[in-house]
Amino acid sequence: MVTLGKPLPQSQQLAAGMCQGGDPDYNRTESCYIATVPVEVTEKKTGEVTGTALLDEKSEATLNPRDRTAWEHKVTLKLHDATGTALVLSGSVTLKCDACRAGSGGIKPLPSGTTQTYTMTVSSPGVEINTDKMVPIVSVIPNLPGAEAGTGPVGTPIPVRCDNTPYISPQGKGGCVYPLYTPTYELSTLDGKVDQVAWHIYWAQNNLKQAWGVQGRGPALTRTADPDLIARNRETACPSSMPRPEGKTCDEYPFATTHQGASKNPDFSCHMVPEKQNTGEGRDYRLPWYKANRVLEDDPFWVHIVLPPAGVTAMPPAPDFARCPG
16 A cells, blocks of 8 residues: 655755745746655555655646636646555545536546646636635555555645626636635836826825835735725825826725725825826726635735835825825
Protein backbone atom coordinates (compact mmCIF):
# COMPACT_ATOMS: atom_id res chain seq x y z
CA MET A 1 0.00 0.00 0.00
CA VAL A 2 1.04 3.61 -0.60
CA THR A 3 1.00 6.32 2.07
CA LEU A 4 1.36 10.02 1.35
CA GLY A 5 2.88 11.94 4.24
CA LYS A 6 2.41 15.53 5.33
CA PRO A 7 4.01 18.22 3.15
CA LEU A 8 7.59 18.95 4.14
CA PRO A 9 8.33 22.21 5.99
CA GLN A 10 8.23 25.28 3.79
CA SER A 11 12.02 25.60 3.80
CA GLN A 12 12.23 22.26 2.01
CA GLN A 13 9.51 23.02 -0.53
CA LEU A 14 9.84 24.33 -4.05
CA ALA A 15 9.46 28.01 -4.78
CA ALA A 16 8.62 29.49 -8.19
CA GLY A 17 6.65 32.49 -9.38
CA MET A 18 3.71 33.38 -7.18
CA CYS A 19 3.98 30.02 -5.39
CA GLN A 20 6.07 30.19 -2.25
CA GLY A 21 5.04 26.90 -0.63
CA GLY A 22 2.65 26.36 2.28
CA ASP A 23 -0.88 27.74 1.96
CA PRO A 24 -2.33 28.30 -1.53
CA ASP A 25 -1.37 31.63 -3.08
CA TYR A 26 -4.09 33.34 -5.11
CA ASN A 27 -5.43 36.57 -6.50
CA ARG A 28 -8.86 37.31 -7.99
CA THR A 29 -8.62 34.77 -10.84
CA GLU A 30 -5.41 32.73 -10.36
CA SER A 31 -4.24 30.30 -7.70
CA CYS A 32 -1.11 28.29 -7.14
CA TYR A 33 0.15 25.81 -4.56
CA ILE A 34 3.35 23.80 -4.36
CA ALA A 35 4.64 21.26 -1.87
CA THR A 36 6.88 18.24 -1.54
CA VAL A 37 5.25 15.16 -0.03
CA PRO A 38 6.97 11.99 1.27
CA VAL A 39 5.77 8.76 -0.34
CA GLU A 40 6.08 5.38 1.34
CA VAL A 41 5.22 1.96 -0.10
CA THR A 42 4.64 -0.82 2.43
CA GLU A 43 3.69 -4.48 2.35
CA LYS A 44 0.13 -4.52 3.69
CA LYS A 45 0.40 -7.83 5.58
CA THR A 46 3.79 -7.30 7.21
CA GLY A 47 4.05 -3.50 7.28
CA GLU A 48 7.51 -3.73 5.76
CA VAL A 49 8.62 -0.62 3.87
CA THR A 50 9.48 -1.67 0.33
CA GLY A 51 10.03 1.71 -1.28
CA THR A 52 10.22 5.45 -0.61
CA ALA A 53 10.20 8.62 -2.70
CA LEU A 54 9.46 12.32 -2.65
CA LEU A 55 6.60 13.77 -4.70
CA ASP A 56 6.69 17.39 -5.87
CA GLU A 57 3.15 18.70 -6.33
CA LYS A 58 2.09 21.90 -8.08
CA SER A 59 -1.51 23.02 -8.53
CA GLU A 60 -2.37 25.96 -10.81
CA ALA A 61 -5.83 27.24 -11.68
CA THR A 62 -6.91 30.12 -13.92
CA LEU A 63 -10.56 31.04 -13.52
CA ASN A 64 -12.43 32.67 -16.38
CA PRO A 65 -14.09 35.90 -15.16
CA ARG A 66 -16.05 36.15 -18.43
CA ASP A 67 -17.26 32.54 -18.77
CA ARG A 68 -18.27 30.18 -15.97
CA THR A 69 -18.53 27.19 -18.30
CA ALA A 70 -14.84 26.62 -18.97
CA TRP A 71 -11.59 27.22 -17.13
CA GLU A 72 -8.47 25.16 -16.53
CA HIS A 73 -6.99 23.54 -13.45
CA LYS A 74 -3.55 22.04 -13.97
CA VAL A 75 -1.60 19.80 -11.59
CA THR A 76 1.98 18.67 -12.15
CA LEU A 77 3.58 15.77 -10.28
CA LYS A 78 7.26 14.84 -10.16
CA LEU A 79 8.44 11.75 -8.29
CA HIS A 80 12.12 11.75 -7.35
CA ASP A 81 14.63 10.11 -5.01
CA ALA A 82 12.67 6.88 -5.48
CA THR A 83 13.84 3.55 -4.08
CA GLY A 84 12.56 -0.04 -4.29
CA THR A 85 8.93 -0.49 -5.25
CA ALA A 86 8.48 3.31 -5.39
CA LEU A 87 10.31 3.15 -8.72
CA VAL A 88 7.16 1.74 -10.36
CA LEU A 89 4.31 4.05 -9.38
CA SER A 90 1.57 5.78 -11.37
CA GLY A 91 -0.47 8.85 -10.54
CA SER A 92 -3.90 10.29 -11.20
CA VAL A 93 -5.56 13.59 -10.32
CA THR A 94 -9.21 14.52 -9.89
CA LEU A 95 -10.84 17.74 -8.71
CA LYS A 96 -13.01 17.62 -5.59
CA CYS A 97 -15.87 20.13 -5.45
CA ASP A 98 -19.53 20.25 -4.45
CA ALA A 99 -21.24 21.58 -7.57
CA CYS A 100 -18.65 21.92 -10.31
CA ARG A 101 -18.04 19.58 -13.21
CA ALA A 102 -14.46 18.62 -13.95
CA GLY A 103 -12.76 16.28 -16.34
CA SER A 104 -10.18 13.79 -15.09
CA GLY A 105 -6.48 14.22 -15.58
CA GLY A 106 -6.17 10.49 -16.33
CA ILE A 107 -3.66 7.94 -15.01
CA LYS A 108 0.00 8.37 -15.95
CA PRO A 109 3.20 6.56 -14.96
CA LEU A 110 5.49 8.39 -12.53
CA PRO A 111 9.03 7.34 -13.41
CA SER A 112 11.50 8.91 -11.00
CA GLY A 113 12.71 12.31 -12.18
CA THR A 114 9.97 12.84 -14.77
CA THR A 115 7.27 15.51 -14.55
CA GLN A 116 3.71 14.57 -15.47
CA THR A 117 1.00 17.16 -16.15
CA TYR A 118 -2.71 16.63 -15.52
CA THR A 119 -5.01 19.24 -17.10
CA MET A 120 -8.66 19.35 -16.12
CA THR A 121 -11.34 21.48 -17.75
CA VAL A 122 -13.78 22.76 -15.14
CA SER A 123 -17.23 24.33 -15.35
CA SER A 124 -19.86 25.56 -12.92
CA PRO A 125 -23.27 24.68 -14.32
CA GLY A 126 -26.34 26.86 -13.86
CA VAL A 127 -26.79 30.61 -13.72
CA GLU A 128 -27.25 31.33 -10.01
CA ILE A 129 -24.49 32.65 -7.74
CA ASN A 130 -22.64 29.58 -6.58
CA THR A 131 -19.71 29.40 -4.16
CA ASP A 132 -17.90 26.08 -4.34
CA LYS A 133 -14.82 24.85 -2.49
CA MET A 134 -12.37 23.14 -4.82
CA VAL A 135 -9.20 21.13 -4.23
CA PRO A 136 -7.31 18.63 -6.43
CA ILE A 137 -6.95 15.07 -5.10
CA VAL A 138 -3.87 13.11 -6.12
CA SER A 139 -3.73 9.31 -6.10
CA VAL A 140 -0.40 7.49 -6.20
CA ILE A 141 -0.95 3.96 -7.48
CA PRO A 142 1.47 1.05 -6.96
CA ASN A 143 1.99 -1.26 -9.92
CA LEU A 144 1.45 -4.35 -7.79
CA PRO A 145 -1.57 -6.70 -7.88
CA GLY A 146 -4.06 -5.87 -5.11
CA ALA A 147 -2.00 -3.02 -3.68
CA GLU A 148 -3.82 0.04 -2.35
CA ALA A 149 -3.27 3.53 -3.72
CA GLY A 150 -2.41 6.48 -1.51
CA THR A 151 -4.49 9.64 -1.86
CA GLY A 152 -4.31 13.16 -0.55
CA PRO A 153 -5.32 16.76 -1.34
CA VAL A 154 -2.99 19.08 -3.20
CA GLY A 155 -3.31 22.08 -0.88
CA THR A 156 -6.48 23.14 0.91
CA PRO A 157 -9.91 23.90 -0.57
CA ILE A 158 -10.30 27.45 -1.93
CA PRO A 159 -13.80 28.94 -2.43
CA VAL A 160 -14.65 29.75 -6.05
CA ARG A 161 -17.66 31.98 -6.77
CA CYS A 162 -19.44 31.80 -10.12
CA ASP A 163 -22.36 34.02 -11.16
CA ASN A 164 -24.38 35.36 -14.08
CA THR A 165 -25.15 38.77 -12.58
CA PRO A 166 -26.54 40.88 -15.47
CA TYR A 167 -24.75 44.16 -14.65
CA ILE A 168 -21.42 42.29 -14.64
CA SER A 169 -21.93 39.93 -17.58
CA PRO A 170 -24.74 41.03 -19.91
CA GLN A 171 -23.62 38.48 -22.51
CA GLY A 172 -24.99 35.74 -20.21
CA LYS A 173 -21.95 33.48 -19.90
CA GLY A 174 -21.19 34.61 -16.35
CA GLY A 175 -17.77 34.08 -14.84
CA CYS A 176 -15.84 33.00 -11.75
CA VAL A 177 -13.47 34.56 -9.21
CA TYR A 178 -11.86 33.80 -5.86
CA PRO A 179 -14.15 35.91 -3.63
CA LEU A 180 -11.88 35.84 -0.55
CA TYR A 181 -9.30 37.91 -2.41
CA THR A 182 -9.99 41.64 -2.12
CA PRO A 183 -8.98 43.33 -5.40
CA THR A 184 -7.40 46.77 -5.73
CA TYR A 185 -8.62 49.49 -8.10
CA GLU A 186 -5.65 51.56 -9.25
CA LEU A 187 -5.66 55.07 -10.67
CA SER A 188 -2.61 57.11 -11.58
CA THR A 189 -1.83 60.80 -11.13
CA LEU A 190 0.47 60.36 -14.13
CA ASP A 191 -2.42 59.49 -16.45
CA GLY A 192 -3.52 62.70 -18.16
CA LYS A 193 -6.97 61.26 -18.81
CA VAL A 194 -7.78 60.95 -15.08
CA ASP A 195 -5.03 62.74 -13.16
CA GLN A 196 -7.31 65.34 -11.52
CA VAL A 197 -9.70 62.62 -10.34
CA ALA A 198 -6.74 60.62 -9.01
CA TRP A 199 -5.37 63.61 -7.09
CA HIS A 200 -8.78 64.25 -5.56
CA ILE A 201 -9.03 60.65 -4.35
CA TYR A 202 -5.50 60.86 -2.93
CA TRP A 203 -6.34 64.07 -1.11
CA ALA A 204 -9.55 62.59 0.29
CA GLN A 205 -7.80 59.43 1.46
CA ASN A 206 -5.30 61.56 3.37
CA ASN A 207 -7.59 64.30 4.73
CA LEU A 208 -10.91 62.71 5.64
CA LYS A 209 -11.38 61.23 9.11
CA GLN A 210 -11.01 57.74 7.64
CA ALA A 211 -8.54 56.64 4.98
CA TRP A 212 -11.34 55.13 2.92
CA GLY A 213 -10.17 52.32 0.64
CA VAL A 214 -6.50 52.48 1.69
CA GLN A 215 -5.25 48.99 2.46
CA GLY A 216 -3.54 48.86 5.83
CA ARG A 217 -4.81 52.28 6.90
CA GLY A 218 -8.56 52.47 6.47
CA PRO A 219 -11.74 50.51 5.78
CA ALA A 220 -12.27 48.84 2.43
CA LEU A 221 -14.98 50.19 0.16
CA THR A 222 -17.91 47.91 -0.68
CA ARG A 223 -19.71 48.15 -3.98
CA THR A 224 -23.36 48.90 -4.51
CA ALA A 225 -25.22 48.49 -7.79
CA ASP A 226 -28.49 49.86 -6.36
CA PRO A 227 -29.42 52.76 -8.69
CA ASP A 228 -31.51 54.49 -5.99
CA LEU A 229 -28.66 54.42 -3.48
CA ILE A 230 -26.19 55.60 -6.12
CA ALA A 231 -28.49 58.51 -6.98
CA ARG A 232 -28.86 59.45 -3.29
CA ASN A 233 -25.10 59.31 -2.80
CA ARG A 234 -24.52 61.61 -5.77
CA GLU A 235 -27.21 64.09 -4.79
CA THR A 236 -25.90 64.26 -1.21
CA ALA A 237 -22.27 64.79 -2.19
CA CYS A 238 -22.92 66.86 -5.31
CA PRO A 239 -26.42 68.36 -5.12
CA SER A 240 -27.85 69.51 -8.43
CA SER A 241 -28.21 73.01 -6.97
CA MET A 242 -24.42 73.31 -6.56
CA PRO A 243 -22.91 75.56 -9.28
CA ARG A 244 -20.49 73.81 -11.64
CA PRO A 245 -17.69 75.83 -13.21
CA GLU A 246 -17.67 75.73 -16.99
CA GLY A 247 -16.21 72.48 -18.27
CA LYS A 248 -16.20 70.85 -14.83
CA THR A 249 -18.41 68.47 -12.90
CA CYS A 250 -18.58 67.41 -9.28
CA ASP A 251 -16.51 64.37 -8.28
CA GLU A 252 -17.10 62.62 -4.95
CA TYR A 253 -15.13 60.19 -2.81
CA PRO A 254 -15.90 57.59 -1.52
CA PHE A 255 -17.49 56.68 -4.82
CA ALA A 256 -21.26 56.95 -5.23
CA THR A 257 -21.21 53.29 -6.32
CA THR A 258 -20.24 52.19 -2.80
CA HIS A 259 -22.04 51.72 0.50
CA GLN A 260 -19.63 54.29 1.92
CA GLY A 261 -21.08 56.99 -0.33
CA ALA A 262 -22.26 60.34 0.98
CA SER A 263 -25.91 59.48 1.74
CA LYS A 264 -24.74 56.88 4.26
CA ASN A 265 -21.45 58.43 5.28
CA PRO A 266 -20.90 62.08 6.26
CA ASP A 267 -17.12 61.59 5.98
CA PHE A 268 -16.81 62.32 2.27
CA SER A 269 -15.13 64.76 -0.10
CA CYS A 270 -16.21 66.41 -3.33
CA HIS A 271 -14.29 68.48 -5.82
CA MET A 272 -14.84 70.01 -9.23
CA VAL A 273 -12.79 68.25 -11.87
CA PRO A 274 -12.76 68.36 -15.69
CA GLU A 275 -16.00 66.85 -16.95
CA LYS A 276 -14.23 64.62 -19.48
CA GLN A 277 -12.02 63.16 -16.74
CA ASN A 278 -14.90 62.61 -14.34
CA THR A 279 -17.02 60.80 -16.92
CA GLY A 280 -14.09 58.85 -18.33
CA GLU A 281 -12.86 57.57 -14.96
CA GLY A 282 -16.20 55.96 -14.17
CA ARG A 283 -17.05 54.75 -17.68
CA ASP A 284 -13.65 53.76 -19.08
CA TYR A 285 -11.69 52.76 -15.97
CA ARG A 286 -13.79 51.80 -12.95
CA LEU A 287 -16.77 50.12 -14.64
CA PRO A 288 -14.58 47.80 -16.78
CA TRP A 289 -12.51 47.06 -13.66
CA TYR A 290 -15.66 46.11 -11.72
CA LYS A 291 -16.56 43.71 -14.52
CA ALA A 292 -13.10 42.22 -14.93
CA ASN A 293 -12.96 41.45 -11.20
CA ARG A 294 -16.65 40.56 -10.88
CA VAL A 295 -17.14 43.01 -8.01
CA LEU A 296 -20.73 42.35 -6.96
CA GLU A 297 -23.03 44.00 -4.44
CA ASP A 298 -21.28 44.29 -1.02
CA ASP A 299 -17.94 43.02 -2.40
CA PRO A 300 -15.02 44.85 -0.74
CA PHE A 301 -12.20 46.47 -2.68
CA TRP A 302 -9.22 48.77 -2.14
CA VAL A 303 -8.27 51.92 -4.01
CA HIS A 304 -4.62 52.71 -4.73
CA ILE A 305 -3.39 55.98 -6.20
CA VAL A 306 -0.11 55.96 -8.12
CA LEU A 307 1.93 59.07 -7.34
CA PRO A 308 4.68 60.84 -9.31
CA PRO A 309 8.27 59.76 -8.64
CA ALA A 310 9.91 61.15 -5.51
CA GLY A 311 10.86 64.80 -5.82
CA VAL A 312 8.23 65.64 -8.43
CA THR A 313 5.59 68.02 -7.08
CA ALA A 314 2.41 68.10 -9.12
CA MET A 315 -0.37 68.06 -6.55
CA PRO A 316 -2.71 71.07 -6.49
CA PRO A 317 -2.65 72.91 -3.16
CA ALA A 318 -4.99 71.57 -0.47
CA PRO A 319 -7.26 74.68 -0.42
CA ASP A 320 -8.36 73.81 -3.96
CA PHE A 321 -9.88 70.63 -2.59
CA ALA A 322 -11.81 72.44 0.11
CA ARG A 323 -13.94 74.62 -2.15
CA CYS A 324 -16.64 72.02 -2.75
CA PRO A 325 -19.05 71.97 0.24
CA GLY A 326 -19.26 68.79 2.29
